[in-house]
Amino acid sequence: MQDTSYSARPERYRNGMAYKRCGHSGVLLPRLALGLWHNFGADREECTCRDIAHYAFDHGITHFDLANNYGPPPGSAEETFGRLLNRSFAPYRDELFIATKAGYDMWDGPYGSWNSRKHIMASLDQSLKRLHTDYVDLFYSHRYDPETPLDETLQALTDIVRQGKALYVGLSRWPRQAAEYAFRFLHDNHTPCLIYQGRLNMFDRAPLQEGILDSVRNRCGFISFSPLAQGLLTDRYLNGIPTGSRMTQERFLKSDILTPQTLRRIRALNELAGERGETLASMALAWILHHPEVTSVLVGASSTAQLANNLSCLQSAPFSEEELARIEKILTD
Ligand SMILES: NC(=O)c1ccc[n+]([C@@H]2O[C@H](COP(=O)([O-])OP(=O)(O)OC[C@H]3O[C@@H](n4cnc5c(N)ncnc54)[C@H](OP(=O)(O)O)[C@@H]3O)[C@@H](O)[C@H]2O)c1
Numbered sequence: 001m002q003d004t005s006y007s008a009r010p011e012r013y014r015n016g017m018a019y020k021r022c023g024h025s026g027v028l029l030p031r032l033a034l035g036l037w038h039n040f041g042a043d044r045e046e047c048t049c050r051d052i053a054h055y056a057f058d059h060g061i062t063h064f065d066l067a068n069n070y071g072p073p074p075g076s077a078e079e080t081f082g083r084l085l086n087r088s089f090a091p092y093r094d095e096l097f098i099a100t101k102a103g104y105d106m107w108d109g110p111y112g113s114w115n116s117r118k119h120i121m122a123s124l125d126q127s128l129k130r131l132h133t134d135y136v137d138l139f140y141s142h143r144y145d146p147e148t149p150l151d152e153t154l155q156a157l158t159d160i161v162r163q164g165k166a167l168y169v170g171l172s173r174w175p176r177q178a179a180e181y182a183f184r185f186l187h188d189n190h191t192p193c194l195i196y197q198g199r200l201n202m203f204d205r206a207p208l209q210e211g212i213l214d215s216v217r218n219r220c221g222f223i224s225f226s227p228l229a230q231g232l233l234t235d236r237y238l239n240g241i242p243t244g245s246r247m248t249q250e251r252f253l254k255s256d257i258l259t260p261q262t263l264r265r266i267r268a269l270n271e272l273a274g275e276r277g278e279t280l281a282s283m284a285l286a287w288i289l290h291h292p293e294v295t296s297v298l299v300g301a302s303s304t305a306q307l308a309n310n311l312s313c314l315q316s317a318p319f320s321e322e323e324l325a326r327i328e329k330i331l332t333d
Pocket residue numbers: 034035036037038039065066142172173197198224225226227228229230231232234235236244245246247281298299300301302303305306307309310
């Protein structure tokens with residue numbers, strides 16, 4: 001009997017990176033993956049984007065996560081990555097695991113968003129053009145659509161795999177009940193869901209509380225997005241709001257989140273990380289990775305230094321019961 005269970009030990013190879021089997025599939029994913037939501041749009045220096053992507057790959061990060069709308073402007077992160085794929089990454093396509101998604105607003109009119117077959121098929125074709133590739137390794141439904149029949153969306157995902165435009169499919173931000181329906185549908189149609197993408201970090205534990213981690217157990221992998229709460233769970237905002245930080249954009253991370261209570265929590269967590277001999281970013285990532293259902297964390301980084309810091313979570317010491325209780329107390333006090 002093959003052992004493809006969650007408890008299978010991560011296989012460690014290539015530049016110190018640990019890889020974990022994604023659910024029951026044949027795919028091993030790096031425990032730290034790179035997301036291109038921010039920092040890879042047309043508003044960034046291309047040489048910085050290239051340095052971050054190269055640094056990631058040179059340190060064993062084989063999994064890069066995109067979506068049709070990443071930028072700004074929407075689509076430009078795929079264009080940046082497409083140029084990298086054409087140039088430096090060209091000889092390494094088979095060493096890369098590239099994901100993209102559709103579901104959020106992308107173009108005008110009734111077919112530019114949500115989960116109709118029309119939107120999903122057209123969006124993936126556009127993504128492939130921007131990425132300069134014939135296929136992506138993983139294609140996600142980016143969000144649940146309460147109005148489109150689930151079967152229509154799921155059949156489109158299945159057909160995309162049959163057409164060879166994606167090797168695997170995944171779900172992002174689907175509520176538990178709909179996700180469970182989808183897992184069954186995709187399994188019965190011989191395109192099992194590879195992975196569920198949800199936000200899990202010390203400040204947002206919805207996947208634990210809403211039972212998503214229970215749902216994915218023994219069905220597929222789980223990858224956590226915004227594992228650093230967009231930078232809150234680092235030393236980035238300990239002494240104010242630095243110029244150029246995501247919070248200064250006041251878009252997805254607004255400054256009103258930095259309440260005295262949040263700052264108190266960040267400081268207390270930072271103190272604990274110091275006692276453990278690591279940075280807060282490293283400890284925050286290690287905390288997510290210690291959940292056995294979690295395959296990987298999907299970090300963002302605006303510099304190679306941040307990415308280096310984040311990679312150090314792979315050397316984190318295991319948490320003692322006392323440390324876990326202390327974290328719980330900090331987060332719930
Ligand atoms: N499925 C979905 O709906 C969904 C939603 C959101 C994200 N995602 C995916 O998840 C990926 C990661 O999300 P995210 O960018 O929000 O992740 P994150 O890792 O929580 O936040 C990344 C930001 O935190 C700061 N940071 C990272 N490492 C740091 C360090 N060591 N020290 C100090 N600051 C640090 C940087 O902010 P500065 O820019 O200020 O330097 C960086 O841009 C996205 O790129 C995307 O692929 C998916």
